[in-house]
Amino acid sequence: MKALVxxxxxxGPAIAMALREVGVxxxxxxxxxxxxxxxxxxxxxxxxxxxxxxxxxxxxxxMLAGIPTPHMVMWSGTGKRLxxxxxxxxxxxxxxxxxxxxxxxxxxxxxxxxRRGIPISYGKRLxxxxxxxxxxxxxxxxxxxxxxxxxxxxxxxxxxxxRLLDPDAPAPRYAGxxxxxxxxxxxxxxxxxxxxxxxxxxxxxxxxxxxESGETWWFxxxxxxxxxxxxxxxPILVEAFEDDANFSAELIRRAEVGPMLPIHDLPAxxxxxxxxxxxxxxxxxATSPSSGQxxxxxxxxxxxxxRCLRDTAGHGEAFRLFESERRGxxxxxxxxxxxxxxxxxxxPVARVFRDALMPYFLKRTAGQTxxxxxxxxxxxx
Numbered sequence: 001m002k003a004l005v006x007x008x009x010x011x012g013p014a015i016a017m018a019l020r021e022v023g024v025x026x027x028x029x030x031x032x033x034x035x036x037x038x039x040x041x042x043x044x045x046x047x048x049x050x051x052x053x054x055x056x057x058x059x060x061x062x063m064l065a066g067i068p069t070p071h072m073v074m075w076s077g078t079g080k081r082l083x084x085x086x087x088x089x090x091x092x093x094x095x096x097x098x099x100x101x102x103x104x105x106x107x108x109x110x111x112x113x114x115r116r117g118i119p120i121s122y123g124k125r126l127x128x129x130x131x132x133x134x135x136x137x138x139x140x141x142x143x144x145x146x147x148x149x150x151x152x153x154x155x156x157x158x159x160x161x162x163r164l165l166d167p168d169a170p171a172p173r174y175a176g177x178x179x180x181x182x183x184x185x186x187x188x189x190x191x192x193x194x195x196x197x198x199x200x201x202x203x204x205x206x207x208x209x210x211x212e213s214g215e216t217w218w219f220x221x222x223x224x225x226x227x228x229x230x231x232x233x234x235p236i237l238v239e240a241f242e243d244d245a246n247f248s249a250e251l252i253r254r255a256e257v258g259p260m261l262p263i264h265d266l267p268a269x270x271x272x273x274x275x276x277x278x279x280x281x282x283x284x285x286a287t288s289p290s291s292g293q294x295x296x297x298x299x300x301x302x303x304x305x306x307r308c309l310r311d312t313a314g315h316g317e318a319f320r321l322f323e324s325e326r327r328g329x330x331x332x333x334x335x336x337x338x339x340x341x342x343x344x345x346x347x348p349v350a351r352v353f354r355d356a357l358m359p360y361f362l363k364r365t366a367g368q369t370x371x372x373x374x375x376x377x378x379x380x381x
Contacts, residue, residue, distance in 0.1 A: 001309075002148040004029060004138050006126050007155035009036070010105060011281035011298030013113040015154055017056050018306035020116060021381055028113070029124035029138065029146065031155070035110065040102030041181045042217055043289065044069070047088040047097050048377050049296025052303050054095075055380055061108045066098030067211050068194050074362060076355045077201035079245030083362030087196055087292070089375040097292070097375075099196075099209060099217060105295065126160045131275040150315055151277045152305070154298070157264055159283035166271040172264035174226045175288045175341040177205075180233065180260035181219030189216040189251050199248065200354065204240040205344040206248040218251060221290075223345035226262055233260050263288050265338060268331050273319040280305060285330035290344070291337030293374065297330055303379040310381070333374060 001024045005012045008030035016026035045053075045062065053059035070090065074082040088097035114120065125141040129151055137147045153161035157172050191197060191210040199206040205221040220237055230236050234257040241248040266286040272279050281298035304325055308318040346354050 001025065001150065002027070003150040003152050004136070004146055004148040005152050005154055006138065006161050007031075007153065007159075007281075007283070008110060008120055008122075009154065009156060009281075009298075010109060010295045011154035011302065013109040013118075014053075014056065014058075014299045014302035015152055015280060015305065016113050016118045017058060017109075017116060018302040018381070019309070020118060021056065022306045022310035024150075024306070024309060026118055026152075027146065027148070028118065028120040029126070029140065030120060030122050031125040031160075033123040035122070036103065036106055038103050039106070041219065042099055042101045042183075043105070043295055044087070044292035045098050045100055045105065046292055046296045046375060047091050047095060048375050049293070049299050050095055050098065051091055052296065052299040052379050054091075055303050056299075058109060058112050059095075061112075062100060062105060063095070063098055065104045065108060066100035067209065067217070068096050069099045069196050069209050070096035070194055072196040072198055074358065075197060075199045075246065077199060077203075077244040077246075078355075080355065082200070082355065082358045085362055089372065126155070126164075129161075129164060129277065131277060133275070136276040149276065153277070153279045153283040154281050155283055157266060157282045157286035159279065161277065162269070162279055162283050165274055165277055165279065166269070169269050169271065170267040172266055172286060175263040175265055175290075175338065176223055176345045177221040177263045177288075177341055178224050178260040179219065179221050179263050179289060180258060181217070182255050182258065184216045184218065184251055184255050185214070186216070186251075186254055187214060189247055190214075191216070199244065199246055200344065200346075200351070200358075201241055201244040201248070202351070203243070204237070206241060206244070206246070208248075208251070216251065218248075218255070220248075220252070220260075221263070221341075221344050222260060229260075233257050263290075263341065265334055268334075272323045272327070276315055278305070278319050278322070285326075285334060287330070287334045288337040288341045290340035291333050293333050293337070297333060300377070300379045301326060303381060307379075307381050329373075329377065336374070
């Protein structure tokens with residue numbers, strides 16, 4: 001059996017490696033004409049995502065490249081400490097969630113894929129596919145095509161495969177926030193390494209953590225009308241944070257501020273698969289970054305899909321089993337993340353109630369038992 005994997009982000013290489021573990025050949029086709037080093041800011045890979053990577057024996061270098069970030073402290077824009085919770089739950093060997101540059105995570109999983117002999121082709125933008133019943137052929141913008149037994153989509157929230165599979169599928173929905181961030185090397189901004197500070201500001205949301213090196217990794221979520229894009233984001237962000245009781249505005253003044261991007265997630269899709277074609281990762285269930293679970297869910301998908309293909313009689317049964325095992329979990333994460341995003345975009349009245357009630361809710365979840373469903377989820381081959 002051979003699988004055509006569409007997309008070489010995080011999920012595509014994970015899928016290819018997982019399929020190789022169960023004896024399925026895979027080839028990755030990436031729309032970009034070149035590799036994606038340097039693309040993106042940073043992300044959280046939760047303990048459950050590291051657990052899934054460990055199943056593929058691909059976790060060690062990820063952990064070395066990342067910053068262990070096991071704790072989160074919540075603050076109001078007035079400087080009030082709202083509470084502290086764990087950032088995920090430690091694995092049985094003590095492994096905790098890590099923060100890692102998106103480009104580093106991409107490079108590591110891509111290089112590991114290549115090391116295992118899995119081919120990657122670039123400049124392969126999918127334009128159509130044909131499922132003959134016995135095989136599936138992918139056709140690309142450059143005029144080439146490839147034929148295999150399965151076509152697995154890992155081409156993100158703007159998935160071309162999804163539009164081809166189900167033209168009536170709901171479009172990505174805007175979460176009401178623009179997001180951006182960076183790294184500041186300035187000794188004036190200090191903090192305890194391994195702790196995320198999350199600030200529910202008066203006009204926007206600000207988060208940061210400090211590495212052992214002293215670097216401050218920061219991000220901002222700014223409520224804004226979709227499409228309202230200024231020529232320079234820095235003064236917009238400084239104005240959004242200048243009345244908050246923390247150093248966010250001053251940090252942004254000294255930072256290199258790149259473009260801010262709108263955050264989208266996906267409503268529940270009616271169709272995840274048809275014939276020999278399957279959607280995975282953000283193509284099937286994109287969640288906002290507020291969950292800290294996007295990459296982790298994609299890696300979980302890879303492991304579960306490989307197991308389903310190994311343990312069933314054919315691809316149809318495998319795809320149905322994959323969907324039945326994954327749909328409830330991922331849609332719960334999407335809903336959870338959307339609730340958090342909404343709290344970041346709260347208006348003046350809602351902000352008062354949020355800041356008053358949050359300490360109570362944080363105390364209830366301090367032990368993380370209420371989020372065990374998310375962080376202690378284990379997938380295996």
